[in-house]
Amino acid sequence: MPKNITIFTTNTCAYCVQVKKWLGAKGMTYEEVNLDQHPERQAEALEISGAYTVPVTVVTQQDDSKEVIVGFNLAKLAPAVAS
Amino acid sequence: MDTDKLYDVIMIGAGPAALSAAIYTTREDIDTLLFERGVPGGLAAVTDWVDNYPGFPDGLSGLDLAEGLRKQAERFGAVIELGEVLSIRDEGDHKLLETTSGEVKAKAVLLAMGSDYKKIGVPGEVEYYARGVHYCATCDGAFYRDKRLVVVGGGNSAVQEAIFLTRFATHIDLLVRSDHFRASDVLVKELAKHADKITVHMNTTTDEIVAVDNKIVKVVGTDKTTGNKVDFPTDGVFIFAGLIPNTQFLKDTCILLDEIGFVLTDEHLQTRMPGVFAAGDVRSGATMQIASAAGEGATAALKLREYLEGKPHPIAN
Numbered sequence: 001m002p003k004n005i006t007i008f009t010t011n012t013c014a015y016c017v018q019v020k021k022w023l024g025a026k027g028m029t030y031e032e033v034n035l036d037q038h039p040e041r042q043a044e045a046l047e048i049s050g051a052y053t054v055p056v057t058v059v060t061q062q063d064d065s066k067e068v069i070v071g072f073n074l075a076k077l078a079p080a081v082a083s
Numbered sequence: 084m085d086t087d088k089l090y091d092v093i094m095i096g097a098g099p100a101a102l103s104a105a106i107y108t109t110r111e112d113i114d115t116l117l118f119e120r121g122v123p124g125g126l127a128a129v130t131d132w133v134d135n136y137p138g139f140p141d142g143l144s145g146l147d148l149a150e151g152l153r154k155q156a157e158r159f160g161a162v163i164e165l166g167e168v169l170s171i172r173d174e175g176d177h178k179l180l181e182t183t184s185g186e187v188k189a190k191a192v193l194l195a196m197g198s199d200y201k202k203i204g205v206p207g208e209v210e211y212y213a214r215g216v217h218y219c220a221t222c223d224g225a226f227y228r229d230k231r232l233v234v235v236g237g238g239n240s241a242v243q244e245a246i247f248l249t250r251f252a253t254h255i256d257l258l259v260r261s262d263h264f265r266a267s268d269v270l271v272k273e274l275a276k277h278a279d280k281i282t283v284h285m286n287t288t289t290d291e292i293v294a295v296d297n298k299i300v301k302v303v304g305t306d307k308t309t310g311n312k313v314d315f316p317t318d319g320v321f322i323f324a325g326l327i328p329n330t331q332f333l334k335d336t337c338i339l340l341d342e343i344g345f346v347l348t349d350e351h352l353q354t355r356m357p358g359v360f361a362a363g364d365v366r367s368g369a370t371m372q373i374a375s376a377a378g379e380g381a382t383a384a385l386k387l388r389e390y391l392e393g394k395p396h397p398i399a400n
């Protein structure tokens with residue numbers, strides 16, 4: 001079980017809805033940073049992912065290591081939240 | 084998903100065409116599984132605003148439309164599996180699909196994979212993908228607040244997305260290769276209302292995307308009327324220059340494709356493989372609209388039912 005999960009999103013991004021829905025269906029809680037509401041945190045998302053895109057999901061494990069998943073990428077997201 | 088089960092119908096894709104078909108099949112208790120490798124709702128889900136879907140006089144967001152279609156299909160029992168179909172094989176009384184979630188069988192199949200944006204194949208395009216080069220304005224536009232942009236294309240999507248991006252960008256250069264828009268007159272008129280932010284460059288090719296220190300700085304194009312190279316300073320590029328059908332995995336099957344790769348069907352939406360139908364943007368001759376994809380989905384569902392009831396139509400050659 002990860003320590004926490006943060007998702008960077010925007011209002012219009014369909015893949016963000018998909019990540020949230022997928023985590024929700026697994027009963028996982030997450031913090032959402034909506035960049036339309038918090039444009040000041042855009043640089044943070046960019047620095048974490050290296051990409052000008054959302055969703056960016058940051059999974060922090062119990063040992064504080066972080067995994068960054070760009071887009072709705074189940075091949076990466078599923079193992080990251082399972083560990 | 085149950086790998087031992089023989090499903091009545093498997094639909095490949097969960098865009099408007101397949102979701103509409105699934106509303107019909109599941110309401111008639113036809114056991115239906117949909118495979119989706121991206122988002123349910125397909126391209127409709129990544130469209131900012133839809134003004135031409137019947138029944139919504141004020142328009143609605145693409146995301147809301149996609150959600151509505153998904154919920155309606157699930158309400159009657161459609162199951163959406165998140166995964167990709169990699170191949171399809173005719174095994175006589177059933178079709179065998181290889182997928183990222185394992186092998187699965189169905190009596191009949193609906194091809195509804197839609198299409199994706201074409202790459203234009205210029206230097207810089209692949210190297211800076213998602214780091215300055217984009218194909219989805221609703222996904223990535225927010226990163227260009229108070230920045231300059233170039234949008235490439237002259238069809239409905241390019242015009243619609245350029246207009247959407249004005250909510251973020253300070254200025255947009257719209258590069259249109261031909262001397263006229265392929266976009267509808269309604270959209271072109273709408274575009275004219277944004278002349279303060281969007282400059283249209285007709286007859287202009289996009290030749291190169293140039294970055295300095297890993298940041299896009301300009302697009303180099305050619306003005307075809309003079310032959311001169313033109314620089315468009317920019318922070319990012321959004322490319323909407325035509326679509327390619329998602330049919331690569333059908334290449335080695337008996338299913339016929341047209342010269343671009345769209346699926347050929349007869350008037351019953353049947354392909355050359357018995358029990359395999361196609362609907363929506365993936366079909367040769369499709370009109371690339373949500374309403375028509377939904378309509379074809381409904382038609383395909385009725386044809387699938389006839390096939391499952393043992394009343395197939397002869398397949399034309």
Ligand SMILES: Cc1cc2nc3c(=O)[nH]c(=O)nc-3n(C[C@H](O)[C@H](O)[C@H](O)COP(=O)(O)OP(=O)(O)OC[C@H]3O[C@@H](n4cnc5c(N)ncnc54)[C@H](O)[C@@H]3O)c2cc1C
Binds near residue numbers: 126135168198239362
């Ligand atoms: C920017 C933009 C704006 C638009 N605006 C409008 C508009 O205002 N009005 C309008 O009517 N139309 C509009 N359209 C067109 C409309 O979105 C499409 O015509 C419609 O979505 C087609 O539906 P479809 O179900 O055939 O295909 P799609 O919506 O493309 O759905 C196909 C789905 O199949 C999935 N898929 C593909 N291959 C596989 C595979 N091998 N395995 C599993 N899944 C797979 C894809 O991920 C996708 O989700 C717009 C399109 C774009 C891009």
